[in-house]
Amino acid sequence: MGVKIQDTLNYLLVAFLAIIVALGLSSFILIWQGSNPWEAYAALFGGAFIGLGNLGASLVLALPLMLAGLGIALAFRAGIFNIGAEGQLYLGAMAATIVGSRYPDLPFVIHLPLALAASCAAGGLWALIPGFLKVRRGFNEVITTILLNYIGVYFVDYSVNSFLKDPATFAPQSPPITPTAQLPKLLAGTELNAGLFLGLLAAVILFIVLYKTDWGFGVRAVGSNPEAARTAGMNAGRTLIVTMVVSGALAGLAGAVQILGYQNILLQDFSPNTGYDAIAVALLGNLNPLGTVAAAIFFGALRNGANTMQILMGIPVTIVYIIQAIIIVCVLAFSKLKIRLINFKLREGVQ
């Protein structure tokens, strides 16, 4: 147990250093643009955290990243590279919209869970395709999930222009979600909704499943050494397929939370790149469910704060991508260096 806490502390140090380096390198761009980095980052921080409204907005932006990130972390743990959260998220949002914008006579306690379940089913099924192709036919899931992303996003685009289009408007958008399928707001005056509970619940369940159950042990075993797991009599194929479906279901749920909790309407390209950003979230969270939650909140705050930074200082929001990318690269590099350091210490201790 002592070692585990030591690992966590080490990782937090790594993540902290990565953030410092990312902010440091990004400040060159701010200086080139003619801004004072201190002022810019103060605006970023203020916009992200100061005041209940800002805090709520940061959490709202964090929710889809959190749920999709959890799914990706689970898949990566099993050694399967689910790059397909983007498509799974879009299809999940579409399924939630189909259920949530119809059947207004259903009671809340049935309608909302039904819409959420539909999103899980859609995301899970979309992830089943690459999972099945990998296990049964031996196709690289990286390629198939990326291709399915584009197909999924264009299909949702098509849906709001055709069978899901609101007949009452000319714009390509779905009818609004009925109140009986909306996630309730948690705080008056903010957009923060009950999706937060879904995210936190999913994280806790995933944490328990991964670290305290046989199935979770199987997932981690298959991920760290598939051949050994197979030799030990585990059905690696089935574990991979189930993992992939759960991963897709979580991404689908991320799409549902975005629609049912916040936007209440499906638009084309409603959440560009969330599925890819969630990969970064899962990595920054060290593929640990609780870490992923923290990373998602950090990214949500970064995104929300960047809006303030753009309004106050004219710095493009897209700078967030640079900061995120540098954090990812640094976390990867530093954690490798850190591992070397730990190994060295262990060896020293033995001698």
Next chain:
Amino acid sequence: MFLLHIFTEADFYNAAIRLTVPLLLAATGGLFSERAGVLNLGLEGMMLMGSFFGYLGALYSHSVIIGLLIAALSGGLLALLHAYMSITVKVDQIVTAVGINMLALGITSTVFRLIFGTNLNQLESPGMVPVNFGALSKIPFLGHVFFDQVPLVYVALVLVLLANYILYHTFWGLAIRAAGEHPQALDVAGIDVLKVRYVAVVISGLLAGLGGAAVTLSGINTFYDNITAGRGFIAFAAIVFGKWTAFGTALATLLFGAGEALQLRLQAFNFPIPYQFFLMLPYALTLVALIFFMGPSKGPAASGAPYNKDKARGHRRRPTKASQSGANL
């Protein structure tokens, strides 16, 4: 009937070749990297860098050649980062690529906004114009298809032939393939595996950058966010589909180029199918082609696995990690 009309027009084949070139360049570059044992999913980001900095270079220098050079260099520079992360630091190559692609998206879209602001009428850079072959261009049908293209098309074709020659008929190509199949053997032969891999990855970045410039500088001569739109991923898929050979990869990219040309024409013809399905077409076509026309095949044995000199010599370990890093396809 619409389809027949499209397929009998020289313009379709002309466009198919033109649209293949960005993919062809990136995939040929990626082939070097993959044969040397480094998966390069970062091709997408490297193409994006090339498309932006190629445009920017051509715009400010008023020279397409300089634009192309800068495009290749910017792709190569990003590849150097990928090489450092996956070869020296030994981080998972797929994971690194995720960061690389995000970095490219961030740099290009941020610098773009800082330079041009929100002004949507941004400047058009000089672009490539079709080579004039004189009489050859006047040949009916074939003239328009083969002798009415921008210079980069012919450069790309030469590069494919060159790649094939280098990979299969030179000592250096042998070293690259050995680095991907059996790095220990290369090491024992006294050749620096890491150096071979570095060179291969940087080559992939240079070509991917050039491929990106082919998107911006052969007609539209401008840039917008995420303009490469997943072409780097398609190039990655084409390498698998082409079974890690230069000519196979080239044919696979042609399939996607033709799909894109078909998509554009079907849209223009007001074909009674929603346009989203046409946008989907190249991706769906690639997926279907992968699933139905290609049995599972194996990539280079050591692909995806970092090479650790001390470990390899000390324990004579075979690179079994390859199978879990998604190298088996």
